[in-house]
Amino acid sequence: MNIFFFVSLVSVLIYVVNRYFHSYWSRRDVFSLEPKFLIGNLGSMLTFKKSAGDFLQEIYIKYKHHKFLGAYFFYQPTLIINDPELIQDIMIRNFTSFIDRPMPDEAAKDYPLVGHLFNVRGQKWRDLRVKLSPTFTSGKIKAMFPIINDCADVLHKYVEKNIESGNEIFEFRDLFARLTTNIISNIAFGIENDCINDQENIFRTMGMKLFEPNLRNGLVGFLSFFAPDLFVKIKMDPFGKDVSDFMFSMVKQTIDYREKNKIERNDFMQLLMKLKDEGYVPVDKADKEEANSYGHDENAAKTKIDMNDLTANVFLFFVAGKNFIHSIAMKIFNI
DSSP states (O other), X not given: OHHXXXXXXXXXXXXXXXXXXXXXTGGGTOOBXXXXXXXXXXXXXHTTSSOHHHHHHHHHHXXXXXXXXXXXXXXXXXXXXXXHHHHHIIIIITGGGOOOOSSOTHHHHHOGGGOSTTTOOHXXXXXXXXXXXXXXXXXXXXXXXXXXXXXXXXXXXXXHHHHHTTOOOOOHHHHHHHHHHHHHHHHHHOOOOOTTTOTTOHHHHHHHHHHOOSHHHHHHHHHHHHOHHHHHHTTOOSSOHHHHHHHHXXXXXXXXXXXXXXXXXXXXHHHHHHHHXXXXXXXXXXXXXXXHHTTOOTTSOOOOOXXXXXXXXXXXXXXXXXXXXXXXXXXXXXX
C-alpha cells in the first residue's frame, strides 16, 4: 500500500511538473505546437529522421499564417519566428536587444573554432557584430564576384571537356558541392585551389567530413543546437582535431604569405586581416548607410581581433557559405 501510494504520488508530481513547464506558451496566450511528454517537440529530430532545417521548414509551411509560434525543446520554451518583418526587427533593427546565444562561453576555450559570431555572447558578440557588419555590405560582396566568376569558368571548362570526351552524364549533386567548396575556399581562405578537377582536394575532403551524414555529426549538431550546456559538459570535440588543425594551419599560412609578399585580395580573409591588424574595416561612402543599418558604428572602439577569432569566423564563413549556396542550388534544380 505504501509503495502504491509513493508511486502514485511521484507520478502525479511528474505529471504536474511536466504540465507546468509545457504550458509556458499557453499561459502567455501564444499559439504553440502540442508538446510530447519530456521531449517536447523534438521527436523526429531525436531519432535523426529529420534535421533541424527540415523540422523548421515544415513548421513554416504548415504554420506560416502565424507570425510566430511557440515550441518546446525538451522543457526549454522556444519562439519560432515566421514573419520576415519580425525577423528583420530581431536581426537588424533591434539586434542589440538580442545579444546572447545558447552556446556557453566555455565551449570556445576548449574548441576555438566554436568561438565565431553565431556562438559568442554578450559584449563580445556585440563588438564582433559591429566589426564584421561592414564585411557583408553589397559593395564588399560585389568586389568578390570576379573570384566566383573564375570558379564558374573552371566548372564550365570541366563540363565542356567531359562532353567532348563522350562523358555526358554528371552526378550534379557532387559536382555542385565541389563548385561551392571551390568558391567558398577561395573567398574565405584566399587560396586558389581546384576542387572541380581534383576530387581529392583537401578542402573538398574536409568539407565532406564536416557534412557527412553519420551518427557523430548528427549527435554534435543536435546537442550543440538543442542542448548546448550538455554538449559542453561532455567535452565532445565538435569538428575533430584534424579539421581544427587544418583550419588553423591554412589561415596562418595564408596570412604569413600575404604579409611577407605584401599581397592583397578582394576576399573575406583580407577583411578579417584588416580587423586583426587595425581593429576595423573601412566603409566606402556608397556602403555607409547599408553598413550602419547592419549595426556598424564608426565610433566603436577599434580593438583588434586575435587569431582564434579570425580563424573561427573564417571557418564559419566556409561552413555557412558552402551549406547555403549548396542548399540554394538543390532547391533551384529540385534534386
